[in-house]
Amino acid sequence: MAFLEIDGLRKRFGTVEILKGINVELEKGGFLVLVGPSGCGKSTLLNTIAGLETITSGEIRVDGRAINDLHPSKRDIAMVFQSYALYPNMTVAGNISFGMEMRGVPADERQKAIDKVAKVLQIGHLLQRKPSQLSGGQRQRVAMGRALVRDPKLFLFDEPLSNLDAKLRVDMRIEIKRLHATTGTTIVYVTHDQIEAMTLATKIAVMRDGEVQQFGTPAEIYNNPTNIFVADFMGSPAMNLVPATIGGNGNALSVVLQRDGREPISLPMAGAPAGLSAFKDKPIIFGVRPEALTDPEGAERNASNIATADCHIEVIEPAGSDTFAVTNLGGKAVVARLRADAKIQPGTVTPLAFNLTKAVFFDPATEKRIL
Amino acid sequence: MSAVTSPAREVSTGIRARTVNRIVIYGLLALFALFYLMPLFVMLVTSFKTMDEIQNGNMLALPQSPTLEPWFKAWGETCVGLTCAGIKGYFWNSIKMVVPAVLISTLLGALNGYVLTKWRFRGHTLVFGLMLFACFIPFQSVLLPMATILGSLGRFGVTLQNSTGFSFGLGNPTVNLVFVHVVYGLGFTTLFFRNYYEAFPTELIKAAQVDGASFFQIFRRIMLPNSMPIFVVTVIYQFTNIWNDFLFASAYAGTGDAMPMTVALNNVVNTSTGVVEYNVNMAAAMIAALPTLLVYVVAGRYFVRGLMAGAVKG
Numbered sequence: 001m002a003f004l005e006i007d008g009l010r011k012r013f014g015t016v017e018i019l020k021g022i023n024v025e026l027e028k029g030g031f032l033v034l035v036g037p038s039g040c041g042k043s044t045l046l047n048t049i050a051g052l053e054t055i056t057s058g059e060i061r062v063d064g065r066a067i068n069d070l071h072p073s074k075r076d077i078a079m080v081f082q083s084y085a086l087y088p089n090m091t092v093a094g095n096i097s098f099g100m101e102m103r104g105v106p107a108d109e110r111q112k113a114i115d116k117v118a119k120v121l122q123i124g125h126l127l128q129r130k131p132s133q134l135s136g137g138q139r140q141r142v143a144m145g146r147a148l149v150r151d152p153k154l155f156l157f158d159e160p161l162s163n164l165d166a167k168l169r170v171d172m173r174i175e176i177k178r179l180h181a182t183t184g185t186t187i188v189y190v191t192h193d194q195i196e197a198m199t200l201a202t203k204i205a206v207m208r209d210g211e212v213q214q215f216g217t218p219a220e221i222y223n224n225p226t227n228i229f230v231a232d233f234m235g236s237p238a239m240n241l242v243p244a245t246i247g248g249n250g251n252a253l254s255v256v257l258q259r260d261g262r263e264p265i266s267l268p269m270a271g272a273p274a275g276l277s278a279f280k281d282k283p284i285i286f287g288v289r290p291e292a293l294t295d296p297e298g299a300e301r302n303a304s305n306i307a308t309a310d311c312h313i314e315v316i317e318p319a320g321s322d323t324f325a326v327t328n329l330g331g332k333a334v335v336a337r338l339r340a341d342a343k344i345q346p347g348t349v350t351p352l353a354f355n356l357t358k359a360v361f362f363d364p365a366t367e368k369r370i371l
Numbered sequence: 372m373s374a375v376t377s378p379a380r381e382v383s384t385g386i387r388a389r390t391v392n393r394i395v396i397y398g399l400l401a402l403f404a405l406f407y408l409m410p411l412f413v414m415l416v417t418s419f420k421t422m423d424e425i426q427n428g429n430m431l432a433l434p435q436s437p438t439l440e441p442w443f444k445a446w447g448e449t450c451v452g453l454t455c456a457g458i459k460g461y462f463w464n465s466i467k468m469v470v471p472a473v474l475i476s477t478l479l480g481a482l483n484g485y486v487l488t489k490w491r492f493r494g495h496t497l498v499f500g501l502m503l504f505a506c507f508i509p510f511q512s513v514l515l516p517m518a519t520i521l522g523s524l525g526r527f528g529v530t531l532q533n534s535t536g537f538s539f540g541l542g543n544p545t546v547n548l549v550f551v552h553v554v555y556g557l558g559f560t561t562l563f564f565r566n567y568y569e570a571f572p573t574e575l576i577k578a579a580q581v582d583g584a585s586f587f588q589i590f591r592r593i594m595l596p597n598s599m600p601i602f603v604v605t606v607i608y609q610f611t612n613i614w615n616d617f618l619f620a621s622a623y624a625g626t627g628d629a630m631p632m633t634v635a636l637n638n639v640v641n642t643s644t645g646v647v648e649y650n651v652n653m654a655a656a657m658i659a660a661l662p663t664l665l666v667y668v669v670a671g672r673y674f675v676r677g678l679m680a681g682a683v684k685g
Contacts, residue, residue: 087593
């Protein structure tokens, strides 16, 4: 039995269904990230776990106990809000101890707990300040301190890093990860940033329109997306999704990519995969991540199925650590990821290596994964 | 302007036009300020003059031998109707009526605003819309119905007096006025607080809920301490309105010992025993205006700030 179990959860506002039957579970000490575009219901889902929103049907269990009818304060949870939600009229110490005060914890115990948390988060020197006198990163720490001091069963984070600048966001991300590693707490975390999701999570739930599109480990989500939406949403730059057809005959199948004013590219698939032969001569969506499309020298040595094709390079984007080259396949801009020092010029025709072991195929009609 | 005109000339005409604009604007403002302040000046000057000087002198002239006599007389000796004990008793009457009325209506308005923005229920806009009617109805139209209600409350008070020995203040004119002002002030105070709380971050309430604070704990510990600007605005507004009210005061406490300041002032001026003592009348009027003036001076800097804060959203 998992530590956090969400079972057939539905939430309806009038006739609009916001959450359409969510099933998710998380082991103790796990880090679940709910990720998706805005309006996908991820924050609503978090709020129902917190008890700040009611649910229409389904059940939420923490450690085997159904909590969906309990008041937020009785659920043994702590929450960090996007705006931090620090009480402006109280000092940092007052903010951290407010919850304990409400629960009637004696003053000396409160002080001990404040000191302990202040030490962990290194905010001891800020305790007597008001939130308005703190910087963004400091407020973030105080907000986490307020959650930590409860020592709850479940931590809920609602886009906690989205108000920070880019550099601080990376620092705090590492901080949160370290905190999770050292304290071993169970965390549910909402973000729209797929990099945060990939780096922090032990489990990711990719959501769209109130439904979980895919639930799994970061590696599963990244390497084996179940549909076009997940493939497109996770990863930066996004996966190249190119309309293609399956050609060839018998066991020798190949992926055929059309090009403007040039010969189509034909990429041979070694060992005809069973699922693909059913789509012979039919349109499919061919998905390849930028890092699986590179210069022949930079291609992965031990990949079993690499096909090389000459491509016309339209634009190159040197990003420092890598160079991205843009070519046009199947009427779409396709991004290849090359070594930083790759000798490549825009406007030339250069061979690119397709790592077909990493390629994925989708049915254009259902948008579901074929292979 | 043609392209031939030199840039320097363009700049100088621009500056001249702006100077003319400034002179017109400030001139008009000064003129209106003069109109506005003139009566106050005359009142103030007259209240320090002797009767001789008023009868023989120029209305705008400064007092030749300033005296506080009219002020003392207004405070302690002048005749209000048939009693000649000054206006001091009525001044305290007003204080006793205004302070509870302001505090109760402001706190209830804050509570209403809190519920209407943070604990929304089905039909909350309708309820708010109906409450706003209190801001728009002419008070003359409610004089008679309210008199009937106050009459019933008074009779109920007598019943309570007979059965329990204590009337709970029902039927007391001061209590009646507090009741009326709270009822008709609620529309405005609710409007003020609702608009202010509309922009108040809801995440703070959610955080407090997770922290285990109850409905009233959130109100007292989170909402009220962060409502200072709108609280001050509401208090100033209510204090000025209730202190200056003449209609309800004359209708429900127009005679007798509970008469508020405004009615008493009217009676001072209307009492005609021989000579009209302009200096005493002016001094009494100044005394009547002092508390509102004081409230503005003490809390005024919050006033503009608070009005702006409420105006941004909602």
